[in-house]
Amino acid sequence: xxxxxxxxxxxxxxxxxxxxxxxxxxxxxxxxxxxxxxxxxxxxxxxxxxxxxxxxxxxxxxxxxxxxxxxxxxxxxxxxxxxxxxxxxxxxxxxxxxxxxxxxxxxxxxxxxx
Amino acid sequence: xxxxxxxxxxxxxxxxxxxxxxxxxxxxxxxxxxxxxxxxxxxxxxxxxxxxxxxxxxxxxxxxxxxxxxxxxxxxxxxxxxxxxxxxxxxxxxxxxxxxxxxxxxxxxxxxx
Numbered sequence: 001x002x003x004x005x006x007x008x009x010x011x012x013x014x015x016x017x018x019x020x021x022x023x024x025x026x027x028x029x030x031x032x033x034x035x036x037x038x039x040x041x042x043x044x045x046x047x048x049x050x051x052x053x054x055x056x057x058x059x060x061x062x063x064x065x066x067x068x069x070x071x072x073x074x075x076x077x078x079x080x081x082x083x084x085x086x087x088x089x090x091x092x093x094x095x096x097x098x099x100x101x102x103x104x105x106x107x108x109x110x111x112x113x114x
Numbered sequence: 115x116x117x118x119x120x121x122x123x124x125x126x127x128x129x130x131x132x133x134x135x136x137x138x139x140x141x142x143x144x145x146x147x148x149x150x151x152x153x154x155x156x157x158x159x160x161x162x163x164x165x166x167x168x169x170x171x172x173x174x175x176x177x178x179x180x181x182x183x184x185x186x187x188x189x190x191x192x193x194x195x196x197x198x199x200x201x202x203x204x205x206x207x208x209x210x211x212x213x214x215x216x217x218x219x220x221x222x223x224x225x226x227x
Contacts, residue, residue: 009154032214034215034216036218041221042220042221043118043204043218043219043220043221044157044204044206044216044218045218046215046216046217049215090156090157094214100145100162100164100208100210100214101159101162101172102147102159102214102216104149104156104157104158105156106154106155106156107156
């Protein structure tokens with residue numbers, strides 16, 4: 001079965017500090033992995049995606065994520081947090097076994113402290 | 115290019131009432147999905163469709179029905195609303211190739227009293 005675990009439902013960082021949001025997945029076959037961001041009262045917006053090309057993936061707004069097969073992880077990072085990064089972040093996985101279905105993590109709420 | 119739109123944005127229902135949520139996309143995507151989002155539970159798939167005239171059950175289909183009569187539209191129906199269906203509902207659409215990247219609508223906030 002495919003699943004996604006996001007460690008830490010709430011993360012707080014100071015403005016300018018490193019952002020690290022954790023995502024671990026389980027998949028029996030090579031996965032496609034995604035990070036989505038949700039701002040208050042809005043839908044989900046794609047931040048970045050891993051599609052089995054480069055293991056370090058760069059996304060929008062300065063975010064990036066690294067696929068580590070040995071650790072089954074796809075953690076999201078940003079070197080310097082900005083106030084506008086405050087949002088809910090979701091990790092998702094799909095693979096050839098799940099077809100067109102995605103499995104989402106429970107989300108991590110990021111607070112940026114001025 | 116509006117992307118994915120949802121109607122209505124907000125709705126309050128009494129227990130036992132029925133309603134239909136409409137999702138429309140203008141990206142010519144084959145696949146469409148309905149999710150519900152509840153605090154601490156992330157997004158859970160209700161139903162999905164891989165093409166016009168076809169639908170399938172997701173993780174939490176009970177109490178909901180769907181129809182995909184036109185490629186661009188995906189309707190979610192609640193025949194007899196229950197308080198447990200109070201949630202935020204999101205529609206998404208995706209391509210039918212490779213990554214199946216999903217594009218989301220703005221959501222519908224439904225309260226059942």
